[in-house]
């Protein structure tokens with residue numbers, strides 16, 4: 001990585017933590033990847049609560065927490081009524097409606113669990129991830145699948161318009177598929193650049209695959225429906241604020257599922273500045 005990219009990640013992390021981390025927070029989600037390391041550094045400097053607990057999104061994430069001298073708590077040992085004050089994570093690509101592609105580093109299932117458990121989910125990234133449509137620069141949708149289902153899932157993905165979906169293999173000396181924290185595999189599926197909901201409303205395509213176009217949410221649901229798919233690396237739909245507002249409006253029972261879309265994304269730019277893309281209601 002160049003110094004410019006690393007500096008961009010760090011600048012974005014510092015600003016995101018400054019604006020979204022309450023030093024008295026009790027439970028914070030920590031995502032995976034290289035950018036999150038700068039987030040953890042900034043949180044360590046800012047936290048004033050010795051009782052704070054950090055929920056990791058996998059092995060690497062837990063290592064980052066522990067190496068920073070902070071205390072991890074497993075996702076499944078969270079008391080049922082506890083929502084995370086905030087969850088931070090990286091992203092592989094973000095569109096102008098704040099939909100994200102994640103899973104470039106093979107972490108997406110636990111990342112989605114943690115994002116949905118947070119009152120607010122905040123992403124931090126460098127300028128390469130800042131695009132108007134998903135699948136502009138980042139080439140594929142990462143999908144976590146049960147090993148035995150790989151042939152079926154590949155066939156189904158081709159049927160719904162993915163040109164050349166592939167099982168992700170390790171880049172190391174050994175051959176064979178890469179395994180996730182769940183011991184599952186990752187399939188990377190390319191599609192043409194995805195439409196936003198605004199694109200569909202403007203008549204730029206049906207977005208349901210029938211005319212060769214896919215809208216972000218529709219593609220995410222279509223892939224998730226395939227038997228053998230554990231989770232899709234598209235984070236879309238509601239953000240935490242929207243999910244909470246819907247619960248209040250419908251007087252619905254609180255479920256543990258919040259929003260999976262970030263309320264804000266911080267992009268570190270090449271010139272050292274930080275560009276922030278926020279949800280309308282923030």
Ligand SMILES: O=C[C@H](O)[C@H](O)[C@H](O)COP(=O)(O)O
Nearest residue numbers: 033034035090103105106107
């Ligand atoms: O699988 C990995 C995660 O989704 C990461 O958060 C994502 O790939 C971004 O990673 P990085 O910060 O290293 O670009």
